[in-house]
Amino acid sequence: MRMTAPLERVFRVFLDDPAAQRYGYDLMKAAGLASGTLYPLLARLQARGLVASAWETPQHDGERPRRYYRLTGEGIEVARLELAQLSARRRRGPGRRVRPAPADAR
Amino acid sequence: MRGGRYALRAGEFLVSRACRRLPAAIRQERYQEWLAELPVILRDRDTGPAPWRVVRMLAFAADTLRGTALAADAYRGAHRGAAAKSTAAKSIRWLGTGLLLLAGLLGCALVLLAYEGAIIYQLTVGPNLAFSVTLVLVNLGFIAVGRSRRWASPGRRWYPVSKIVAGAGLSIRAMAGPAGWGHPLLFAIISYCVYAISVVCLAMAVVQAVRYLSRLRHPGQGPGQQPGRATS
Numbered sequence: 001m002r003m004t005a006p007l008e009r010v011f012r013v014f015l016d017d018p019a020a021q022r023y024g025y026d027l028m029k030a031a032g033l034a035s036g037t038l039y040p041l042l043a044r045l046q047a048r049g050l051v052a053s054a055w056e057t058p059q060h061d062g063e064r065p066r067r068y069y070r071l072t073g074e075g076i077e078v079a080r081l082e083l084a085q086l087s088a089r090r091r092r093g094p095g096r097r098v099r100p101a102p103a104d105a106r
Numbered sequence: 107m108r109g110g111r112y113a114l115r116a117g118e119f120l121v122s123r124a125c126r127r128l129p130a131a132i133r134q135e136r137y138q139e140w141l142a143e144l145p146v147i148l149r150d151r152d153t154g155p156a157p158w159r160v161v162r163m164l165a166f167a168a169d170t171l172r173g174t175a176l177a178a179d180a181y182r183g184a185h186r187g188a189a190a191k192s193t194a195a196k197s198i199r200w201l202g203t204g205l206l207l208l209a210g211l212l213g214c215a216l217v218l219l220a221y222e223g224a225i226i227y228q229l230t231v232g233p234n235l236a237f238s239v240t241l242v243l244v245n246l247g248f249i250a251v252g253r254s255r256r257w258a259s260p261g262r263r264w265y266p267v268s269k270i271v272a273g274a275g276l277s278i279r280a281m282a283g284p285a286g287w288g289h290p291l292l293f294a295i296i297s298y299c300v301y302a303i304s305v306v307c308l309a310m311a312v313v314q315a316v317r318y319l320s321r322l323r324h325p326g327q328g329p330g331q332q333p334g335r336a337t338s
Binding site for chain 1 (some may be wrong): 133139143146165166170173177314
């Protein structure tokens with residue numbers, strides 16, 4: 001999965017408390033994403049088995065049940081790995097990439 | 107909140123429109139999920155004053171519309187192939203939109219030129235040509251725009267294709283008559299064929315309009331039923 005800025009934000013929000021169950025709207029607020037960006041992203045993550053969702057039981061009569069999301073075990077691992085790789089890439093910076101010298105340069 | 111109920115209805119309408127773009131299997135589920143978020147946004151005092159919350163709720167609902175329009179493949183279980191396919195479909199749709207715009211501009215320009223007398227043929231030929239060329243471009247545009255959705259099945263593609271044929275025939279006739287190209291009989295035959303196609307298209311348009319009206323009167327029986335009323 002390509003690491004995009006919205007995906008990075010969603011992973012960071014989830015990893016703040018990996019065990020927490022989060023509603024779509026809460027994720028939107030925490031990650032600062034619009035619904036049209038967040039929900040397709042969650043759907044993709046869910047299709048890959050990185051995020052699981054479940055419906056809550058409404059506490060009051062007439063209330064609609066809400067759906068909450070949480071990272072799966074695999075999702076936590078992948079999110080940590082991806083964020084670590086991203087941080088490493090950022091530390092290296094774009095201009096300091098090590099490339100092998102051509103053979104005739106010596 | 108006084109206007110909250112109406113705003114909520116508007117939000118529900120937007121969400122239902124968004125869900126209509128989704129595959130039937132997940133439509134109801136997404137509709138319920140997004141609908142449940144709307145009153146929560148309206149009640150969320152952290153967001154700000156009531157009018158701002160209404161705006162936020164409507165923005166949420168409107169953005170689901172954008173999300174389902176641009177990333178419908180994500181809801182079908184995205185993978186690289188599907189994403190690439192959807193990118194190609196989007197490009198074709200943009201091409202179609204371009205063709206439609208071009209058709210509009212060309213149609214206007216030709217009609218103006220014809221009535222200004224700047225076009226080389228007689229006064230009657232210009233509008234004919236403008237109409238037929240526009241007809242061809244508009245229908246090519248419609249095919250490209252709706253390629254991945256409505257006209258995906260070959261059975262539904264014959265209608266715009268036949269209009270393109272009719273438009274092409276009319277274009278040839280409009281240009282060939284005054285220029286004296288070919289045998290007059292050939293163009294007479296083309297004319298009759300074009301008229302026949304036009305009559306069939308017109309009849310089909312009437313049939314489609316009647317079917318659309320009957321679907322409006324009896325919602326929930328067609329493929330475009332509202333997600334909120336769907337039965338599982």
